[in-house]
Amino acid sequence: MxxxxxxxxxxxxxxxxxxxxxxxxxxxxxxxxxxxxxxxxxxxxxxxxxxxxxxxxxxxxxxxxxxxxxxxxxxxxxxxxxxxxxxxxxxxxxxxxxxxxxxxxxxxxxxxxxxxxxxxxxxxxxxxxxxxxxxxxxxxxxxxxxxxxxxxxxxxxxxxxxxxxxxxxxxxxxxxASDGEASLPPTDPTGARPATGREQTPDICFVASTGRSGSTTIASLLSRHPGIVAKHEPRHQIIKLSTDYAHGLKTRDEVKASLERLLLDGSVYHGDRIHLESDLKYFNLVPILAEIFPNARFVWLVRSGYDVVSSTHGRSWFADSSHPVWREIYWFFNKHRVQGDKTGAMPAADWAAMSAFQRNCWYWTYVNETIERDFAALPEDRKMFLRLEDIDARIDELVAFLGAAPAELTAARTNEAFYAKTSPENWTEDQKKDFERLCGPLMKRLYE
Known part of the structure; x- marks a missing residue:
């Protein structure tokens, strides 16, 4: 830099x-x-x-x-x-x-x-x-x-x-200014003093997903619980870190050291509250996070591939870098979007030949299969699989999984799009075939 x-x-x-x-x-x-x-x-x-x-x-x-x-x-x-x-x-x-x-x-x-x-x-x-x-x-x-x-x-x-x-x-x-104006009110009503993750292991949960799958919704929902501090994408540092790891540009030890500095040395936590971070870039970091935090919980949040691809494609994910949305708004996400050839999933020529729509389909499957693989190694009491479509019906179960007291919570749709949406009804026949080829097997496994 x-x-x-x-x-x-x-x-x-x-x-x-x-x-x-x-x-x-x-x-x-x-x-x-x-x-x-x-x-x-x-x-x-x-x-x-x-x-x-x-x-x-x-x-x-x-x-x-x-x-x-x-x-x-x-x-x-x-x-x-x-x-x-x-x-x-x-x-x-x-x-x-x-x-x-x-x-x-x-x-x-x-x-x-x-x-x-x-x-x-x-x-x-x-x-x-x-x-x-x-x-x-x-x-x-x-x-x-x-x-x-x-x-x-x-x-x-x-x-x-x-x-x-x-x-x-x-x-x-x-x-x-006077102390009354300059002092920020304590965030813990008990007056307890927060500690770094190095000083005291926090009670923490990480939500992994593809993005455009309710990661904002789940954080917004749980942040209304008095015993939970829930944040959505609070650490832009991991945008590049996660992708560099997926592309083989950083070793596991290097990524672990960066996460330890970020989560243990650079962050403070309230000992009497549950902390939750929901971020699509945690998708390939679950094993490392589980090692850093031996008691951490993990939620795999999944949304139908039809809806995710409609949203990501409409949001110009994997678009050419000349696209105005790419340059002006989401450049740091788009520049560090995982690439199929760089992950070793396919030759560079095959990735170059894929359309933006096909790349979005590939992305949904790749990310979810990565999470699925890493979740298999976690103990049952440390992981939860949750479809966004079921979140209203499973809120109480989610709160219990986190170890929080029961509370009246209702999910509300957040993070409304401001871009041109697409929908499966408007996909071309070729796009429908591409989706079935690239996402169909995993869709059947997760939704049937």
Whole structure:
């Protein structure tokens, strides 16, 4: 990632940073950190965030215990931002896990894609005023970042970054509103202090699926239970990680180490609540997650291939990269979509010859068969197979499987599409034959 950042020309990069720290007069008023608190991946106790802080994609932000964030800080968490316990971020700093740079003809001097990558800030780091941290950066514990520093490379633990030989003083860099305004309310009504996964093993469940199969619905449904903290796709870091593993670009040990940092070191959990994460990118990570969390539960959430392929094809999955939806909205998902040839499922020539519709059919079968294979090795009390079509009738069973107390919950449809839908009735005869060839055997096994 650092190499990618260094290729950006200085002037456009400076313009982008200026845009982040100087809000436009016509820009809408962003939600306050307190309004976004429930959306964050995780948040510890004793967190103080000035109301002026702007957070983009709060779902990707995790704050440890006793984190302090000063005034006018900008955080872009699209690529994932993990801020460990005891970190102080001074006024005007910018933390960017993705660069929303112009694409294509809007600015010919810049790359077509936004550069993005997880930002990980270790325990007791001090980030100086107006510093800017770029995507893909890891800052080790007890490091200090100088005011106005541009951090485009990893910073070792315990070191000072960006200071002159004289070393500027670290004074007058935190300006917070009153504690009543800056302190975020505790997320645990009992006042219990969250702990990292390394400090205390959480009671956790992972939902694996193809996507477009109710992964949002199940998280939204269970988040209404007072004893469950349920999140949908809270960790964009695993988008690339999961695909790299499927493509053989990362070893099992490398993936495990990344997940341990993400789930054990970079996240805090409430000891008296059940945590659930629903994410399509967990489809090939079940054995590793089961090893990291020996008592974790797993739900295989499946939806009829007819509905999933209609949805994914209509959403332009596996479309050519020139498609506007591919470039503008879901580029980070589409760029790291699993490819049949790279998984070893078929020769490159066969994958290249497949239509987008055929690839969507292949994807539904490949992902579900991967989950099916890995679920076979799990003990019965740690796994649950659930069809989306049965979720209303099996809500009580699902809650009991998680070990939560009974509660009145009703599933509601979420994540409405804004794109042109397709349906089996409108498929061509060739598409119907393709679906039967690629998805038919598994459909019979799962639905008949």
């Amino acid at each position: 650092t190499a990618t950042i260094r290729k950006l020309v200085p002037a456009p990069l400076k313009r982008w940073i200026a845009e982040q720290v100087q809000p436009r007069p016509d820009a809408p008023v962003p939600p306050s950190p307190r309004d976004l608190q429930s959306e964050m991946t995780c948040i510890g106790a004793g967190v103080r965030v000035d109301p002026s802080v702007v957070i983009d994609y709060a779902q990707g932000l995790c704050l440890g215990n006793d984190v302090t964030i000063g005034a006018d800080v900008n955080i872009d968490a699209q690529g994932g931002v993990m801020i460990a316990s005891g970190v102080t971020i001074a006024d005007g700093a910018t933390i960017a896990s993705s660069l929303p740079l112009p694409v294509c003809a809007r600015d010919p001097h810049l790359p077509e894609e936004r550069a993005w990558g997880e930002v990980f800030i270790g325990e007791h780091v001090h980030v100086g005023a107006n510093a800017c941290i770029l995507p893909g950066v890891t800052i080790g514990a007890n490091a200090t970042i100088a005011p106005h520093a541009l951090v485009d490379a990893d910073v070792p633990a315990g070191t000072h970054f960006g200071f002159s030989k004289a070393k500027e003083p670290l004074t007058a860099m935190i300006r917070l």
